[in-house]
Amino acid sequence: xxxxxxxxxxxxxxxxxxxxxxxxxxxxxxxxxxxxxxxxxxxxxxxxxxxxxxxxxxxxxxxxxxxxxxxxxxxxxxxxxxxxxxxxxxxxxxxxxxxxxxxxxxxxxxxxxxxxxxxxxxxxxxxxxxxxxxxxxxxxxxxxxxxxxxxxxxxxxxxxxxxxxxxxxxxxxxxxxxxxxxxxxxxxxxxxxxxxxxxxxxxxxxxxxxxxxxxxxxxxxxxxxxxxxxxxxxxxxxxxxxxxxxxxxxxxxxxxxxxxxxxxxxxxxxxxxxxxxxxxxxxxxxxxxxxxxxxxxxxxxxxxxxxxxxxxxxxxxxxxxxxxxxxxxxxxxxxxxxxxxxxxxxxxxxxxxxxxxxxxxxxxxxxxxxxxxxxxxxxxxxxxxxxxxxxxxxxxxxxxxxxxxxxxxxxxxxxxxxxxxxxxxxxxxxxxxxxxxxxxxxxxxxxxxxxxxxxxxxxxxxxxxxxxxxxxxxxxxxxxxxxxxxxxxxxxxxxxxxxxxxxxxxxxxxxxxxxxxxxxxxxxxxxxxxxxxxxxxxxxxxxxxxxxxxxxxxxxxxxxxxxxxxxxxxxxxxxxxxxxxxxxxxxxxxxxxxxxxxxxxxxxxxxxxxxxxxxxxxxxxxxxxxxxxxxxxxxxxxxxxxxxxxxxxxxxxxxxxxxxxxxxxx
Amino acid sequence: xxxxxxxxxxxxxxxxxxxxxxxxxxxxxxxxxxxxxxxxxxxxxxxxxxxxxxxxxxxxxxxxxxxxxxxxxxxxxxxxxxxxxxxxxxxxxxxxxxxxxxxxxxxxxxxxxxxxxxxxxxxxxxxxxxxxxxxxxxxxxxxxxxxxxxxxxxxxxxxxxxxxxxxxxxxxxxxxxxxxxxxxxxxxxxxxxxxxxxxxxxxxxxxxxxxxxxxxxxxxxxxxxxxxxxxxxxxxxxxxxxxxxxxxxxxxx
Numbered sequence: 001x002x003x004x005x006x007x008x009x010x011x012x013x014x015x016x017x018x019x020x021x022x023x024x025x026x027x028x029x030x031x032x033x034x035x036x037x038x039x040x041x042x043x044x045x046x047x048x049x050x051x052x053x054x055x056x057x058x059x060x061x062x063x064x065x066x067x068x069x070x071x072x073x074x075x076x077x078x079x080x081x082x083x084x085x086x087x088x089x090x091x092x093x094x095x096x097x098x099x100x101x102x103x104x105x106x107x108x109x110x111x112x113x114x115x116x117x118x119x120x121x122x123x124x125x126x127x128x129x130x131x132x133x134x135x136x137x138x139x140x141x142x143x144x145x146x147x148x149x150x151x152x153x154x155x156x157x158x159x160x161x162x163x164x165x166x167x168x169x170x171x172x173x174x175x176x177x178x179x180x181x182x183x184x185x186x187x188x189x190x191x192x193x194x195x196x197x198x199x200x201x202x203x204x205x206x207x208x209x210x211x212x213x214x215x216x217x218x219x220x221x222x223x224x225x226x227x228x229x230x231x232x233x234x235x236x237x238x239x240x241x242x243x244x245x246x247x248x249x250x251x252x253x254x255x256x257x258x259x260x261x262x263x264x265x266x267x268x269x270x271x272x273x274x275x276x277x278x279x280x281x282x283x284x285x286x287x288x289x290x291x292x293x294x295x296x297x298x299x300x301x302x303x304x305x306x307x308x309x310x311x312x313x314x315x316x317x318x319x320x321x322x323x324x325x326x327x328x329x330x331x332x333x334x335x336x337x338x339x340x341x342x343x344x345x346x347x348x349x350x351x352x353x354x355x356x357x358x359x360x361x362x363x364x365x366x367x368x369x370x371x372x373x374x375x376x377x378x379x380x381x382x383x384x385x386x387x388x389x390x391x392x393x394x395x396x397x398x399x400x401x402x403x404x405x406x407x408x409x410x411x412x413x414x415x416x417x418x419x420x421x422x423x424x425x426x427x428x429x430x431x432x433x434x435x436x437x438x439x440x441x442x443x444x445x446x447x448x449x450x451x452x453x454x455x456x457x458x459x460x461x462x463x464x465x466x467x468x469x470x471x472x473x474x475x476x477x478x479x480x481x482x483x484x485x486x487x488x489x490x491x492x493x494x495x496x497x498x499x500x501x502x503x504x505x506x507x508x509x510x511x512x513x514x515x516x517x518x519x520x521x522x523x524x525x526x527x528x529x530x531x532x533x534x535x536x537x538x539x540x541x542x543x544x545x546x547x548x549x550x551x552x553x554x555x556x557x558x559x560x561x562x563x564x565x566x567x568x569x570x571x572x573x574x575x576x577x578x579x580x581x582x583x584x585x586x587x588x589x590x591x592x593x594x595x596x597x598x599x600x601x602x603x604x605x606x607x608x609x610x611x612x613x614x615x616x617x618x619x620x621x622x623x624x625x626x627x628x629x630x631x632x633x634x635x636x637x638x639x640x641x642x643x644x645x646x647x648x649x650x651x652x653x654x655x656x657x658x659x660x661x662x663x664x665x666x
Numbered sequence: 667x668x669x670x671x672x673x674x675x676x677x678x679x680x681x682x683x684x685x686x687x688x689x690x691x692x693x694x695x696x697x698x699x700x701x702x703x704x705x706x707x708x709x710x711x712x713x714x715x716x717x718x719x720x721x722x723x724x725x726x727x728x729x730x731x732x733x734x735x736x737x738x739x740x741x742x743x744x745x746x747x748x749x750x751x752x753x754x755x756x757x758x759x760x761x762x763x764x765x766x767x768x769x770x771x772x773x774x775x776x777x778x779x780x781x782x783x784x785x786x787x788x789x790x791x792x793x794x795x796x797x798x799x800x801x802x803x804x805x806x807x808x809x810x811x812x813x814x815x816x817x818x819x820x821x822x823x824x825x826x827x828x829x830x831x832x833x834x835x836x837x838x839x840x841x842x843x844x845x846x847x848x849x850x851x852x853x854x855x856x857x858x859x860x861x862x863x864x865x866x867x868x869x870x871x872x873x874x875x876x877x878x879x880x881x882x883x884x885x886x887x888x889x890x891x892x893x894x895x896x897x898x899x900x901x902x903x904x905x906x907x908x909x910x911x912x913x914x915x916x917x918x919x
Contacts, residue, residue: 026810028810152815167820168812168814168820170815171810171811173810173811617815618809618810618811618812618815619811619812619813619814619815619820620810620811620812621668621671621812621820625820626668626670626671626674627670628674629670629671629674629675629678629823629824630670630671630673630674630677631674632674632678632824633673633674633675633676633677633678633681633827634673634674634677636677636678636681636682636831637677637681637684637685640681640682640684640685640686641681641685641688641689643685644682644685644686644688644689644690645685645689648689648690650908653904653907653908653911654895654900654904654905654908655781655898655899655900655904
């Protein structure tokens with residue numbers, strides 16, 4: 001089962017924090033299954049055995065119910081039984097205006113567009129993920145364990161003919177204690193105090209941190225940071241992360257995976273042609289991590305570019321094309337979003353119009369229709385906004401929505417493969433499913449081809465080579481299978497280093513103090529990109545890890561990874577060394593570099609530390625029985641004290657043996 | 667809230683034992699020593715009998731519940747016999763010690779009589795036996811829940827505490843009666859004590875049918891209390907003296 005959390009902290013004026021502020025010894029409550037409205041009344045007002053531990057069907061997991069529970073003192077915790085499909089009207093626990101405080105629109109820049117005055121991007125957003133709950137909230141899969149919980153409830157806690165159930169009652173205890181409190185500033189201050197004064201410092205929270213993945217068509221010297229002479233770069237960007245209300249559940253099929261898969265397929269399609277017929281400008285593929293939490297990855301990359309700590313700087317950036325949510329196109333047109341405020345400048349407007357024209361010309365040859373939304377509409381929440389905050393870079397965001405998101409389950413646990421129509425016939429084996437080309441795969445392949453050709457054209461490549469750039473549907477199908485269904489498949493495993501293991505959902509952020517697991521999405525994208533855009537070399541393992549001494553290899557330009565290769569029938573692998581220009585760059589918010597924990601400029605999200613996350617069910621006895629036990633015990637103790645004192649004081653009288661003369665003891 | 671159950675059960679199980687210890691044993695260092703040594707002897711008997719049971723259990727088929735139940739019954743009976751053997755051994759040790767104590771004391775007699783040693787030894791056996799029965803159950807009772815999710819009775823903690831109380835008192839009385847029987851060479855007394863011990867332990871195997879185990883055990887406890895009272899020098903005459911002197915104290919005050 002998965003809980004909410006870790007407690008994630010933020011610093012803002014209203015000090016919102018999202019977490020489950022549970023007690024350290026667990027929260028116990030009498031089980032009640034919430035299936036009807038009458039149950040809700042029972043829990044909140046009429047039930048005689050508060051506090052209750054609510055086990056609710058997914059249909060009841062709405063903002064109104066959760067807020068009522070939050071305000072009630074009769075709820076000890078909530079366990080939500082997941083369902084595979086979300087409510088038809090949609091559900092999004094994210095805010096209705098994602099990242100509104102760290103985007104580009106402020107009262108100084110496009111005030112009429114700030115705070116979603118112009119377009120509400122996520123109208124179904126109910127902000128549940130940003131509420132502060134004082135009790136644990138777990139999610140349960142609908143499996144055997146959940147059946148055990150239901151059975152316990154049915155055996156002991158059901159109401160008979162309207163009368164209340166009798167003790168002993170079935171109860172559940174949830175442990176999900178979070179060490180940090182209040183907000184990031186407080187938590188980091190306490191951590192710093194611990195580090196300065198305590199012999200055994202205990203960290204309370206950690207900043208959210210992971211890595212961005214980037215690569216370039218023409219390799220750049222990564223040891224020399226700052227402005228690169230005569231380099232003009234077109235950036236193709238996508239985000240890497242997703243989230244939901246619950247920890248470690250972030251399928252994010254439409255929200256993130258659609259864009260990752262498209263950009264990966266575009267990179268694969270573009271590389272051979274770009275090597276054969278290099279375009280005028282360099283092309284950068286970038287995947288930003290941590291965008292859900294106020295643009296951690298993109299803000300860090302822009303900060304590094306501004307301060308000459310990145311391989312290029314903002315003067316090198318020519319234009320930017322970002323892939324937003326594009327999975328729910330359903331054969332209709334794609335939309336190219338741009339920023340109306342920067343386009344008021346004629347130079348920028350001309351460059352953006354040029355980019356639009358390039359893309360449209362490519363689209364017409366592909367039978368894809370593309371449109372621009374109204375000229376006064378804001379740019380949707382995207383990593384591009386962080387670039388615009390610093391400089392009016394010409395750029396576009398590609399998406400399947402004209403105004404508000406088409407995604408009805410944005411950043412929720414229902415944004416699954418099924419929602420994206422990635423479904424497979426039931427009689428296929430996992431290996432067959434891996435290769436099966438779904439309709440979604442075909443649709444995304446078209447977009448990938450569009451993106452690849454547009455980028456090539458934008459980078460100054462010649463038109464006669466455009467038709468050679470085509471994305472491969474089988475690759476897209478395999479990527480979709482790997483990111484959405486099972487990452488532990490033969491293709492992914494062959495691209496990873498030999499010490500990697502398979503895991504389930506992989507889209508959440510990884511925190512610094514956990515050793516960067518080899519199965520996070522960052523790593524997958526890194527190695528897949530290396531496989532697609534790199535070359536196989538003949539280096540052995542020690543040379544691969546240390547190529548300084550090998551002639552012709554350069555650690556400044558390239559990165560070398562030792563990957564396991566395909567697993568043969570009898571389980572052996574044939575590892576080899578891949579040379580690519582795929583690099584990782586740190587995605588930690590600049591606020592933590594500047595130790596400005598209350599920053600308004602940059603993301604200040606942290607995650608609370610926690611120790612155990614578990615739950616157990618048992619029976620609880622009535623308080624009357626417990627008090628009676630205590631009463632009887634105290635009575636027994638007092639009576640025995642009195643009687644013993646009495647007897648021992650009269651012992652000489654009672655036990656006449658002690659009155660015998662001393663020398664006849666025996 | 668189940669700190670209430672913890673304290674309630676602890677007081678029920680150890681209240682009288684605690685009272686007895688405070689008022690009769692704690693003041694006299696010699697009695698404390700005999701008490702601790704008695705507890706140690708009981709522990710030895712437990713170690714030996716549990717070793718035998720453990721080996722038998724490991725040597726047999728763990729899946730077969732009938733065999734395991736049979737082994738448990740065998741283990742209980744064997745343990746009772748071993749405890750009584752160790753009680754006899756302790757009696758012999760104390761007799762030897764008594765001569766030594768008499769030799770080193772200023773008066774020519776031992777500072778403690780055999781009857782007092784019998785009582786202290788019995789109480790030592792009783793308290794350590796109670797501790798080993800009850801401590802694990804007490805620590806479990808601190809948690810938020812109670813017994814019953816697999817269908818067992820929810821009165822488990824209380825009945826365990828009551829049983830422990832009975833066993834503690836029984837060991838005390840048996841100690842008195844047993845030593846008296848050994849002193850007077852009345853071997854039938856020893857046989858009866860062993861049989862009663864076997865009976866009480868056997869009754870505990872009837873649990874969770876608490877109506878079948880607790881009332882008979884308490885009946886045996888009362889019976890043993892009366893027997894021990896008479897065996898240690900008490901008599902109805904003394905009881906009547908007690909009440910008349912009380913009345914005369916009341917009259918004179």
